[in-house]
Amino acid sequence: MVTDKTEKIRSATIQDFGDQWQIHGQLDQDFWCDPAMLRDYLGPLIEVTELAGRHVAEVGSGSGRIIRMLSQCNPDSLHAIEPSDGIDILRENTRDLEGLTIHHQRGDTFRIGSLDYIFSLGVIHHIKDPLPTLRNIRENLAPDGKFVIWVYGRENNGLYLAFYRSVSAITRLLNDRILEFISTCLNYALLPYIFLCRHLPLPLRDYLVNVFAKCGMEKRKFIIFDQLNPTYSKYYTGPELVSTLKAAGFRDIETYHRHGYSWTAVCSK
Secondary structure (H helix, E strand, O other): OOOHHHHHHHHHHHHHHHHHHHHHOOOOOOHHHOHHHHHHHHOOOOOHHHHOOOEEEEEOOOOOHHHHHHHOOOOOEEEEEOOOOOHHHHHHHOOOOOOEEEEOOOOOOOOOOOEEEEEEEOOHHHOOOOHHHHHHHHHOEEEEEEEEEEEEEOOOOHHHHHHHHHHHHHHOOOOHHHHHHHHHHHHHHHHHHHHHHOOOOOOOHHHHHHOHHHOOHHHHHHHHHHHHOOOOOOOEOHHHHHHHHHHOOOEEEEEEEEOOOEEEEEEEO
């Protein structure tokens, strides 16, 4: 049963992202929005060619970044589920996509059914008590359908999490424009660290060199903003992610430790 406190946190987080898309809703042509990023999320778990001719949905579509990637995989139908008031940004960014249906609903309430694939990348870790959402996702899959999830990881992130927990306690309370300024400063402060990562085995090296540094400066700022803004975020261990998916009723769970710092999983209904 979802408590009033949990529901308050969920609603506040949805509002955070709705406001966020007003500032960082643009989709530029760089690695952040490239299909190569989708393949990076999925790793060895799934080939994007499997999506051709299938019925596909994404839960938590935000500004439409992942939806645009999925649309290039030639699905038969595509559904975007987004609960926030940033829905207009999503519609604007995807207005040229044929076969797309946008649902202004939460992940625990949408009803489509018989979907071959449901994706939720970078969303479930922002939902306090995600089981109702995960169970609803499972209900909307076809009998042989698959769910693909990516979440923040706890392993190998000790130093970062110590910094994040001390800073985010303040930044999530700040006005978005102030937080954007702080994100800009941190973005530039990371430049020498990224340079050192290219030559030394420093923490977060693989992610910073192979993902973060490939994005433009504007999108790097957004990534930082995205970390420090939401009311709620959770960093999962691999076993914790698997146990959560099992509790929601999923089976045949396969995981991929993306760059050693986050987790992707593919599972069956």
